[in-house]
Amino acid sequence: MKTQSFYAKRIQPLVFMALVTVACILVTAALHLSTLERVQINEQFFLWRSVLDAAAISHDGQPESVAALFADMAKTEGNQYTVQAPDGSTRYVVEITGPGLWGPITIMAGFEEDLKTLAGISIVSQSETPGLGARIEERWFTSQFAGKQGPFRLVEEGTADAPEEIDAITGATITSESVRNIMNRVIAESGNISRGQ
Amino acid sequence: MAAGMIKKTFLAPLGKDNPVFVQILGICSTLAVTNKLENTMVMTLGVMFTTALSSWTLSVMRKWIPSRIRMMVETMIIATYVIIVDIALKAFYPEMWKQLGPYVGLIITNCIVMGRIEAFALQNKPMLSLVDGLASGMGYAYVLLVIAFFRELLGTGTLWGYQILGSWWTNWSIMIMPPGGFFMLAIFIWIVREAVFKEGTK
Numbered sequence: 001m002k003t004q005s006f007y008a009k010r011i012q013p014l015v016f017m018a019l020v021t022v023a024c025i026l027v028t029a030a031l032h033l034s035t036l037e038r039v040q041i042n043e044q045f046f047l048w049r050s051v052l053d054a055a056a057i058s059h060d061g062q063p064e065s066v067a068a069l070f071a072d073m074a075k076t077e078g079n080q081y082t083v084q085a086p087d088g089s090t091r092y093v094v095e096i097t098g099p100g101l102w103g104p105i106t107i108m109a110g111f112e113e114d115l116k117t118l119a120g121i122s123i124v125s126q127s128e129t130p131g132l133g134a135r136i137e138e139r140w141f142t143s144q145f146a147g148k149q150g151p152f153r154l155v156e157e158g159t160a161d162a163p164e165e166i167d168a169i170t171g172a173t174i175t176s177e178s179v180r181n182i183m184n185r186v187i188a189e190s191g192n193i194s195r196g197q
Numbered sequence: 198m199a200a201g202m203i204k205k206t207f208l209a210p211l212g213k214d215n216p217v218f219v220q221i222l223g224i225c226s227t228l229a230v231t232n233k234l235e236n237t238m239v240m241t242l243g244v245m246f247t248t249a250l251s252s253w254t255l256s257v258m259r260k261w262i263p264s265r266i267r268m269m270v271e272t273m274i275i276a277t278y279v280i281i282v283d284i285a286l287k288a289f290y291p292e293m294w295k296q297l298g299p300y301v302g303l304i305i306t307n308c309i310v311m312g313r314i315e316a317f318a319l320q321n322k323p324m325l326s327l328v329d330g331l332a333s334g335m336g337y338a339y340v341l342l343v344i345a346f347f348r349e350l351l352g353t354g355t356l357w358g359y360q361i362l363g364s365w366w367t368n369w370s371i372m373i374m375p376p377g378g379f380f381m382l383a384i385f386i387w388i389v390r391e392a393v394f395k396e397g398t399k
Contacts (some may be wrong), residue, residue, distance in 0.1 A: 008263075012263055013265060013266045016261070016262070016263055016266065016270070017266055017269060017270065017273075020270050020273055021273060024273050024274065024276070024277040027277055027282070028277055028280045028281065029283070031280075031281060031284050031285075032284055035285075035287070035288035038288040038289070039288050039291075042287075042288070042291040043291075046291070046295075080294055085229055094398070112258070125295070127298060129233050129374065130232050130233060130236070130296065130373065131233065131349075131353050131373035132370060132373060133354055133372065134296075165296040168372070171368075171370035
């Protein structure tokens with residue numbers, strides 16, 4: 001058997017691998033940079049939408065109208081958002097993160113002017129079980145918190161009637177408890193929200 | 198190139214050489230993404246794109262790849278295509294990208310992709326490898342879609358997010374959890390091997 005030259009055995013594979021790597025990086029980097037603006041717009045849209053949802057401002061879910069509504073009504077002050085509702089009242093939206101079953105759950109909680117009553121909540125990000133825990137994103141679940149003051153208590157799905165009771169999600173006990181804990185924490189801390197000037 | 202060869206290459210992964218129920222490859226993602234039909238569809242399209250194009254690319258390069266580093270090159274090419282899928286979803290289909298989370302990136306580790314490259318693309322011409330990669334992706338896709346159909350229907354009473362079964366239906370929560378994937382996959386493999394391949398009677 002012919003022995004391979006030093007070049008073929010050692011140098012050529014290195015050069016080949018380096019060239020392939022550079023080519024792959026060029027392709028992916030170009031694609032990443034060319035879509036960067038779009039990705040940022042998407043993230044911005046998700047953030048604005050969850051602030052509006054938490055402040056109970058109705059919108060049609062279209063990126064343009066969400067951007068227009070946010071620019072019109074909301075102000076960002078540090079890590080909280082102040083939203084001027086159409087009825088003249090001011091609502092305060094804060095972001096809070098806590099542990100879920102598989103990963104952190106981030107919630108936007110909107111408070112009325114008294115800083116006690118919830119205007120609404122929206123789920124910013126979660127990684128719960130699809131179809132079970134992930135149902136915390138569904139409207140029937142998040143809308144349960146609107147107009148209530150807490151602290152909350154979980155009851156079986158479909159049986160909540162007192163103001164402090166929240167329907168848990170069947171099959172997602174730990175996720176429901178996590179959301180309850182996060183909500184009770186944000187309610188306990190809501191007095192610290194600054195009303196601004 | 199004979200048309201018969203292309204046809205044979207195309208049909209094998211759909212039937213008697215199916216990557217999922219014959220070769221038992223790519224099982225991990227079968228369990229992870231099949232609890233909703235829509236997610237499964239996007240995921241399988243990503244796998245089809247990756248298997249087809251990485252097989253084609255590596256087949257084009259096969260004469261120049263030094264054999265001792267071929268696996269590094271394969272992984273690099275596969276990863277590039279997967280990142281393309283990930284970036285495309287992130288930019289143009291962000292809601293779906295958020296739902297699929299890490300699973301798109303995990304296409305890199307799907308054994309079907311590298312398996313077809315090692316077993317087929319390195320020995321065959323680019324066009325034939327493209328057909329083989331695409332067909333393997335499709336063979337994977339239809340099995341997952343069948344499983345997802347039953348898991349979503351029985352688990353949540355919906356299909357593609359639309360309510361199908363009425364309020365009389367009690368959701369089988371087990372179906373949308375990972376064990377449901379195991380059960381459905383096992384039942385699927387059993388039915389196919391028993392009814393189609395007649396293994397029990399041989």
